[in-house]
Amino acid sequence: MSAPTHHTAGSPRSDRRPSLRGKTSRRFGCLLGLLLQAGDCLADGDLPSAFSNQTTIRNTRHNLTQRQATGGPAGVIMDTYRNDYGQVCVYCHTPHGSNASVAAPLWNRSIPSTTYTVYSSNSLTQTPSQPGSASLICLSCHDGQQAVDAVMNMPGAGRYNATPNPGFLSTWSNPSGLGPFAHLGLNEAECLGCHSPGQTPIYKVGAADFTIAxxxxxxxxxxxxGVRFPAANGNGTDWKTPGGSVTGAKFFDENGNGRMEKGEIRLYDYGGGPSVECGSCHDPHGVASVGTVFNATFLRKPNSGSAVCLTCHSK
Known part of the structure; x- marks a missing residue:
């Protein structure tokens, strides 16, 4: 578990503008010889991608066993910076030994003790609090505080650790890869050393831009x-009324069948009233839009005409 992270007030962060820090340079320098032999594969810009974003989570960026690039050395490089467990679901879920401290189904990741700097605006009628479970599970990767392969229960016998750490993660043996010597998080000094714009080809290796993630x-x-949905909603307010209700959530029942379906915006209630969380608008497994193609950025519904925003906001 990492120590709490505290931030002071100031201008909005600039940590999405990556720079190559010493740690990144040392790690990627270990692969310099391999990269120099890559030739044309080192062209700047994305190589053909395996992420078709359709049909199944296996074809999305949330399948961490995939190599983003279908050619070049990128797949080999990835094997040195994250464990390829050979299973899609294990990076988030496990059937046994799950993390019971977070309200998420069979959760296979620890939740670092982190204090977030929350959104603030003079126009807010509700005060945001720290993120709830349906946001913390997303932030367990997207806040960059721990490695993306930091799972509690790796596949196979004797591979359980309630507080995953690099030493534990390094016990994984990947017969098809080089073996991990670093486990990277989604931050500027680590994953974004390749997955960001502006890097020289020797580092970028055609990798997709993950900066916004x-x-x-x-x-x-x-x-x-972590912000409460206004109790005063409906006609005459700036907020629409969620018509559906299930245990632990309210939702906008667009088809009127009374079931909270994955394509419907929802509000999570942990006992203090319905709140907006990451999972309110995003489904990490993908939601089909037209045909088998998923909505962009894992949205629960297409945002054409600001449809996502106008589900809650009456404007």
């Missing part, structure tokens, strides 16, 4: 999470 711990430039 590196949210960090300063949430002031993101839609507020």
């Amino acid at each position: 590196a949210i960090g711990t300063d949430l002031r430039d993101d839609h507020p999470v």
Whole structure:
């Protein structure tokens, strides 16, 4: 578990503008010889991608066993910076030994003790608090505080550790890869050393730009999470009324069938009233839009005409 992270007030963060720090340079320098042999594969810009974003989570960026690039050395490089467990679901879920401290189904990641700098605005009628479970599970990768492969229960016998750490993660043996010597988080000094614009080809290796996905711990430039949905809603207010209700949530029942379906915006209630969280608008497994193609950025519904925003906001 990492120590709490505290931020002081000031201008919005700039941590989404990556720079190569010493730690990154040392790690990537270990692969310099391999990269120099890559030739044309080192062209700046994305290589053909395996992420088709359709049909199943296996074809999305949340399948951490995939190599983003279908050619070049990127797949080999990834094997040195994250464990390829050979299973799609294990990076978030486990059937046994799950993390019971967070309200998420069979959660397989620890939740570091982190204090987030929350959104603030003079126009807010509700005061955001720290993120709830339906945001913390997303932030367990997207805040960059721990490695993306930091799971509690790795596949196979004798691979359980309630507080995953690099030493534990390094016990994984990947027969098809080089073996991990670093376990990287989604932050500027680690994953973004390749997955960000502006890097020289020797580092970028055609990797996709993940900068916007590196949210960090300063949430002031993101839609507020951990914020109560106004109790005064409906006609004459700025808020629409969620018509559906299930245990632990209210939702906007767009088809009127009374079931909270994955394509419907929802509000999570942990006992203090319905609140907006990351999972209110996003489904990490993907939601089909037209045909088998998923909505962009894992949205629960397409945002054409600001449809996502106008589900809650009456404007």
